[in-house]
Every structure is written in structure tokens, then in C-alpha cells.
Amino acid sequence: MQKSLVVAALAALFLAGCEDETPEVTERIRAIKTYTVSQHASGRSRKFPGAVEATDTSSLSFEVSGNVTKVLVDAGDKVVAGQELAELDAEPYRLDVQSGEADLGSARAGFNEKSLELERQKALFAKGWISQAALDQAVAAFETAKNDVDIAQSKLSRLRRDLGKTVMRAPFDGVIATRSVDPFVEVNRGQALFEIFAEGALQIALSIPETVIEQINLGLPAAVNLSSFGACECTAVVTEIGSSAETANAFPVKATLLNPPTSVRPGMTAEVEFLLGIEDTASNFLIPIDAVAAGSQSGQPINLSSYVFVFDAANSTVQKRAIKIGPGTGSFVEVQEGVEPGDVIAAAGVSFLSDGLKVKLLSE
Known part of the structure; x- marks a missing residue:
């Protein structure tokens, strides 16, 4: 009997405990992407088409004529400075060098002979055995022989240089853009055979109308849209x-x-957007267009027809704030009233936010 009473009491306590327990409700806090207000809207947007090109580009050619024996690269190949690209038949230039060496040897032999003859004539003149005219003739012959050596040396240097020019090498690290030569083809001095672009260094070539050029200055930043990559x-x-x-x-x-994407290549089309300066917009700011929500708040002027959500770090909430917007500039919009430098605003998903909503930063 007592045992039954104990069991009943325990069961009653268990049921009472179950009735007191309530399921814990976990508050879901929305994560937001933010943007810090800082960029001044200093003007009006103008877009211009252009084309990507290499900052450093060069047309490569041989400095001597001859028959091409080797072509070692093709269009699209990456090369490094000093890498061999093509060769000419060097045998004619090698023979010219041998001929030049022979000419230099002959000139040096003639110089030695005239040098000895001059010393002999000077000795005879000192003894009074020859005339001044005979000594002057020996001096002139010596000077001529000396000049012949200088000329032969210069000629040999040029021939050796020409021999070295039968090998074409890359002037800098880059990419072969075009190839216009094949083996066993006779080429002329200065004939363009390769086009090489410096790898990584790219620029956009633009044509700016005369009505706008005064507003373009060195160092002016621009946003770029490449048609092959979208935004x-x-x-x-x-x-x-x-x-x-x-x-x-x-x-x-x-x-x-x-810092363009690595897959950007010269020749691609581009659209460049400049923000051209206008003084009366210096106090305005640019914010992402996705940060702006349409509508108005009661009690706000009619021209404050849009709003943003400003993040309050003190209590981790967003505050709805009316703004006055101006013209757009690509993916940004100009704010004329309602934000201050340093304001942290929600930059996406604003339609899901409400005034005073507790949030957390996306990175948290």
C-alpha cells in the first residue's frame, strides 16, 4: 500500500514538472550587408566607349635581313625577357666576320710596318742623313696605317653585331599577340614579324569629345564595365x-x-564612366542604389521620398531614415540630404527591414 502511494506521488510530481516547462523560442536575427557613407558625389556621370590595350606594346623585327631558319613561339605564348623567338641563317654573317677579322689583321700588320719605318726615319733624320720631307712622309704613312686599323676594328665590331642580330629575343616579359613569319622565308631589315604585349599592364583607349575634354584631368578615377564580364x-x-x-x-x-581580372585581354571592348566635377554637389554623397527603399514616412517633407536603414552599433538595430536623392551614377545614387559621413547603412535586402529591427552584420 505504501509502495503504491510513493509511486503515485512521484508520477504527480513528474506531470507537474512537465506542465511547467515551456519550449524556448530562439530569436532569429537578420544579417545585413552594410555600406559606410564616405564617397562624395562630386559631379555628373558620363560614359564613353573604349578598347582595352596593353600599356607596353612593341612590334618586333630583325635588324638585319636574311632567311628565317627557326620560329620558336606562336601567338598567345607567354615569354620572358631575353627568350629566343626566332633565328636567321647566320652563315653569311659568320663569313663576313671572318673577312673582317682578316682585314683587321692585315691593317695591324701594315701599322706595325709603318711604325718601325717611322722609328728608322727618325733615327736617320737625327743624324742628318734624310730631309725633313722624308720624315714627314714617314709620319703621314704611320698615321694612315693607324687610321686603317681603327676603320678595320670598327667594321669588325659592326659585323659581329650583325651576327648577333640574327637571333631575335623578347625585349620584356609578355605575351606574343601576333606572329607574321614562318621558317624558310626571306625577311627584310625592320619588317614586323611579332607583336608583343607586356603581361598584366593594361589600359583603355578612349576618344573624349572636345566639349568634355576640359573636365578630364590626369589621375581622374573611373568605373569600368567590360562587356565580356558584365559588371x-x-x-x-x-x-x-x-x-x-x-x-x-x-x-x-x-x-x-x-587590378583587372586576369582573363582581360587587349582588344576587348569597355565602357568607362567618369564622375565629372560640379562644385554645388560637393556636400552630397554616393550610396549603392540597392540601399535605397522607395516610399515616405509620415511627418517628413514630401521631397524626402526615399529612405535608408542606418545601423546603430550601440543596440544592434537599424533606424529608418528619410533621404533626398539626386541623379544616379551607374550602380550608385546621389544623396542630397539625410546621410552623413561615417553612417553605416544596410546595402541590400532593405525591403525585409523595419525601423528598430534587431540585426547583425553579415560578417559576424
């Missing part, structure tokens, strides 16, 4: 501005690409 988020900076107009009164401008 690649590439950037460039102006490094060269032509001093005279070319076709259609447009000025040539070069903008160097900063």
Missing part, C-alpha cells in the same frame, strides 16, 4: 591626355586599369 567592378585612372584632337574633334585619352 566586373573594375576601376581605372586617367594617365594620358592627348594634346590635339583627332577624328570628329575628339581627343585621345588613356586610362590605366587597376
Whole structure:
């Protein structure tokens, strides 16, 4: 009987404990991507088409004529400075060097002979056995022989240089862009056989209208869109501005690409976007267009027709703030009122946010 009462009491306690337990509800905190307000909207956007080209490029040719015996690279090959690219038949130049060496030997022998003759004539003149005219003749012969040696030495140096020029080498590290030669073909001095691009260093060639060129200056940054990559988020900076107009009164401008994707190649088309300066926008800022939500808040002026969510680090919440927006510049929009430098705003997914919502940063 007592045992039954104990069991019943324990069961009652167990059931009471179960009734007191309530399932714990875990609060879900949304992670947000943020953007820190800092970039001034200093002007209006203008876009210009262009083409990617290598910053350093060179057409390669032999400095001597001859018959090509070897072509060791093809278009698209990567090369290093000093690497052999092609060879000419060197035998004719080797024979010329041998002939030049013989001529130099003959000139030196003649010089030695005239040198000894001059010493002999000087000794005879000192004894009064020959005239001044005879001594002057010996001196002139010596000087002529000396000049013959100098000429022969210079000729031999040129012939040896020509022999060395029968091998074409890469002037710098790069990529062979084009090849216009095959073995067993006779080529002329200066005939372009290869086009080589310096690897990695790329720029965009642009034509800027005369109505805009005054607003373009060296060091001006630009956003770049490469048609082959879509929105690649590439950037460039102006490094060269032509001093005279070319076709259609447009000025040539070069903008160097900063850290482009490795697969970008010369010849690709590009669109370059400049933010041209206008003084009255110096106090405005650029923010990502995805950070802006449409609509208005009650009690706000009608021109503050959009808003952003500003992150409050003190309590990890976002505060809804009305802004006044201006014109867009690509993937950014100009904010004329409502944000300050240093504000951290939600940069995506703003339609899922609300005023005072507790959030965490995406990196947390």
C-alpha cells in the first residue's frame, strides 16, 4: 500500500514538472550587408566607349635581313625577357666576320710596318742623313696605317653585331599577340614579324569629345564595365591626355586599369564612366542604389521620398531614415540630404527591414 502511494506521488510530481516547462523560442536575427557613407558625389556621370590595350606594346623585327631558319613561339605564348623567338641563317654573317677579322689583321700588320719605318726615319733624320720631307712622309704613312686599323676594328665590331642580330629575343616579359613569319622565308631589315604585349599592364583607349575634354584631368578615377564580364567592378585612372584632337574633334585619352581580372585581354571592348566635377554637389554623397527603399514616412517633407536603414552599433538595430536623392551614377545614387559621413547603412535586402529591427552584420 505504501509502495503504491510513493509511486503515485512521484508520477504527480513528474506531470507537474512537465506542465511547467515551456519550449524556448530562439530569436532569429537578420544579417545585413552594410555600406559606410564616405564617397562624395562630386559631379555628373558620363560614359564613353573604349578598347582595352596593353600599356607596353612593341612590334618586333630583325635588324638585319636574311632567311628565317627557326620560329620558336606562336601567338598567345607567354615569354620572358631575353627568350629566343626566332633565328636567321647566320652563315653569311659568320663569313663576313671572318673577312673582317682578316682585314683587321692585315691593317695591324701594315701599322706595325709603318711604325718601325717611322722609328728608322727618325733615327736617320737625327743624324742628318734624310730631309725633313722624308720624315714627314714617314709620319703621314704611320698615321694612315693607324687610321686603317681603327676603320678595320670598327667594321669588325659592326659585323659581329650583325651576327648577333640574327637571333631575335623578347625585349620584356609578355605575351606574343601576333606572329607574321614562318621558317624558310626571306625577311627584310625592320619588317614586323611579332607583336608583343607586356603581361598584366593594361589600359583603355578612349576618344573624349572636345566639349568634355576640359573636365578630364590626369589621375581622374573611373568605373569600368567590360562587356565580356558584365559588371566586373573594375576601376581605372586617367594617365594620358592627348594634346590635339583627332577624328570628329575628339581627343585621345588613356586610362590605366587597376587590378583587372586576369582573363582581360587587349582588344576587348569597355565602357568607362567618369564622375565629372560640379562644385554645388560637393556636400552630397554616393550610396549603392540597392540601399535605397522607395516610399515616405509620415511627418517628413514630401521631397524626402526615399529612405535608408542606418545601423546603430550601440543596440544592434537599424533606424529608418528619410533621404533626398539626386541623379544616379551607374550602380550608385546621389544623396542630397539625410546621410552623413561615417553612417553605416544596410546595402541590400532593405525591403525585409523595419525601423528598430534587431540585426547583425553579415560578417559576424
